[in-house]
Amino acid sequence: MIEDAHAAGFDIQKRTVTGWIARGLLDRPRRRGAGRGSFPGLHSENQRKLFLLLLTKREEMPKLPALAVIPLTIWLWWGDEWVPRRQALKALTTWFGDGARSREVCQEAARGLLQQLDHPMASDTARNRLVRTFTEISYRGAMSETARAELETAVREVFEPPSVFKTTGMVRAVGPHTLPLTIEAVLGRASALAAAVQTLRGKHVTEELLGRAKALYQQSKREYAELRPALAAHTSGPLSGIFSERTVEEEVSSVGNDLVLGIGLLLTSPRAQAEFSRAL
Structure with missing residues (x-):
């Protein structure tokens, strides 16, 4: 690995390689021989290619949590032959990192929801309260009955402003009927995100999960790719941009968030569990 890096023009030390292995940016080398230390371990050709890609990207993404998205994405898109699941789990943990991440x-999810839920008659106070409440409840990693009621009130004030809906008894739903x-x-x-945050913080995500x-x-992704053109064609108004096609960069940047929400849905949603069974 070090020789590959030097040949490609990178000045790299052994401690960088061992550190990246510990954080899931690289997988551990395969052992050779039965005895302890009889032969140096070897990395696969795919891991060596990943190593050079990480070195290339390190200048624009110097922090390890940002670099960890690369092996995580490769595992999702190309499979265990490139990045084994044990490495992907370490990479996810590195990406998720500390409380700041x-x-x-949670805040990105809250802002995304606000874009989808926003009603023109909602107040700025209600909008800010929704973002703050959703972020705090999901960040705490628990959804008590009190928290659920607080969030429902915050959502309703943005989604169904009392000035419009209080006297009509109507219930609002946005987006296509499908x-x-x-x-x-x-x-x-929100409940799914809270469960995922709690599980990730406690380091309870297993390779199986x-x-x-x-x-x-x-x-x-497969189902959405089939539905997206029709959804985009039949959605207008504030939601019209939701179903636009993502760029590769947007897909990569959303990988961590998508996986976190998926973990949460598997922990909390019978529908998601059924979807998983269909995916097998």
């Missing part, structure tokens, strides 16, 4: 994941977004759907997403999340991710 988990709060960022994929409606309702208050219950939002609460379910991560493999299930990958199967759910791939199944969802």
Whole structure:
């Protein structure tokens, strides 16, 4: 690995390689021989290619959590021949990292929901409260009955402003009828995210759970790719941009968030568990 790096023009030390192995950017080398230390371990050709890619990207993404997205994406898209699941689990842990990352994941999810839920008659105070409440509840990693009621109130004030809906008794749903977004759907997403955050913080995500999340991710992507053109064609107004096609860069940047939500849905949603069974 060091020779490959030097040949490609990178000044790299052995401690960098061992550190990246510990954090899941690289997999551990394969042992050769039966005795302890009889032969140096070898990395596969695919891992050596990954190593050079990481070195190339390190200048624009110097922090390890950002670099960890690369092996995680390769595992999701290309499989265990490139990145084994044990490495992908370490990479996910590195990407998720500390409390700052988990709060960022929750805040991004909150802002994305606000874009989908926003009603023109909602107040800025209600919008800010929704982002703050969703972020804090999912970040805490628990969804008590009190927290659920607090979040439902915050969602309703944005999604169904009292000035419009209080006297009508109407219930709002946005998006196409095949994929409606309702208050219950939002609460379910928050509950899933809270469960995932709690599980990741406690380092309780197993290789088996991560493999299930990958199967759910791939199944969802295939189904969405089939539905997206029709959804985009039949969706107008504020939601019209939701179903636009993502760039490769956007897909890569969303990999960690997508996996976290998938883990949460597998922990909390019977529907997601059924989707996983279909993906097998």
